[in-house]
Amino acid sequence: MLVTLNEILKETREKKYAVGAFNATDYLLGEAVIKAAEEANVPVIMMVPTPAFKVKQTPYLMQFILDRARKASVPVCMHLDHGKDFDIVMQAIHYGCSSVMFDGSLLPIEENLEKTKEIVKIAHACGVSVEAEIGHVPGSKNQPATGAPDESMYTDPEDAVMFVKETGVDALAVSIGTVHGAFVGEPKLDFDRLKKIREMVDVPLVLHGGSGLPEEDFRKCIELGISKINFFTELATAVSRAAYGVMKEKEGNIMWPDVSPTAEQAGIDAVKEQFRIFNTQPLHLN
Numbered sequence: 001m002l003v004t005l006n007e008i009l010k011e012t013r014e015k016k017y018a019v020g021a022f023n024a025t026d027y028l029l030g031e032a033v034i035k036a037a038e039e040a041n042v043p044v045i046m047m048v049p050t051p052a053f054k055v056k057q058t059p060y061l062m063q064f065i066l067d068r069a070r071k072a073s074v075p076v077c078m079h080l081d082h083g084k085d086f087d088i089v090m091q092a093i094h095y096g097c098s099s100v101m102f103d104g105s106l107l108p109i110e111e112n113l114e115k116t117k118e119i120v121k122i123a124h125a126c127g128v129s130v131e132a133e134i135g136h137v138p139g140s141k142n143q144p145a146t147g148a149p150d151e152s153m154y155t156d157p158e159d160a161v162m163f164v165k166e167t168g169v170d171a172l173a174v175s176i177g178t179v180h181g182a183f184v185g186e187p188k189l190d191f192d193r194l195k196k197i198r199e200m201v202d203v204p205l206v207l208h209g210g211s212g213l214p215e216e217d218f219r220k221c222i223e224l225g226i227s228k229i230n231f232f233t234e235l236a237t238a239v240s241r242a243a244y245g246v247m248k249e250k251e252g253n254i255m256w257p258d259v260s261p262t263a264e265q266a267g268i269d270a271v272k273e274q275f276r277i278f279n280t281q282p283l284h285l286n
């Protein structure tokens with residue numbers, strides 16, 4: 001069933017688990033993520049990354065995943081990841097996302113606040129949840145971060161309180177030392193900062209840039225109040241490696257239908273492993 005971010009995160013803090021959020025950049029990944037959730041009987045967040053909106057086929061991919069989400073035996077939230085401008089966020093709502101992220105984290109905080117507030121007003125009128133970010137989690141596929149982020153990018157707890165109160169967002173992405181893409185060097189998360197934010201802010205908190213963190217860091221983040229964890233780089237790598245392994249074994253003399261089941265299974269296994277690490281629990285909504 002298709003649910004909002006608000007609904008899917010509602011038991012996370014009380015039951016001490018996080019819901020995994022995985023990017024569906026194509027049909028195979030979308031199917032692998034939902035199948036993994038059904039097999040494990042846990043809720044899952046399916047994310048559509050912003051670059052997908054620049055592709056003409058976006059509405060088709062969205063419709064496929066939405067249809068699959070509605071028919072899923074577990075709660076699925078359809079979420080726009082890193083919507084950087086008003087138009088993309090509105091398109092995501094128009095296409096049927098039940099949740100959107102507006103990412104104004106590189107804007108001056110006043111501008112981020114004003115834009116987020118406007119989006120919250122429209123999204124809530126449409127029954128759609130909103131995630132926003134203050135502080136900034138650096139790095140992307142095209143521009144990987146080179147080590148731990150500068151501390152000036154970390155989320156300020158006082159800013160977080162003010163931002164949540166003023167904007168009415170449903171979830172807040174915080175910067176505590178993670179980066180997008182593969183981590184270069186040793187991650188060192190600021191758990192004290194996370195604890196402080198959790199004590200002061202009452203909406204669910206989101207961790208971006210999950211790939212590359214050791215299992216104990218995930219557990220500690222969840223213990224300290226992280227409710228949603230974005231995870232993609234390692235999933236995409238696992239699927240690609242599995243496909244490459246089959247092709248290499250047959251020295252290239254192989255057809256795609258012989259490769260795709262292996263790739264999909266690798267995706268299912270990688271997602272299920274994160275469910276285990278995130279301690280994700282079954283969720284029963286009326």
Ligand SMILES: [Zn+2]
Binds near residue numbers: 137209
């Ligand atoms: Zn992110």
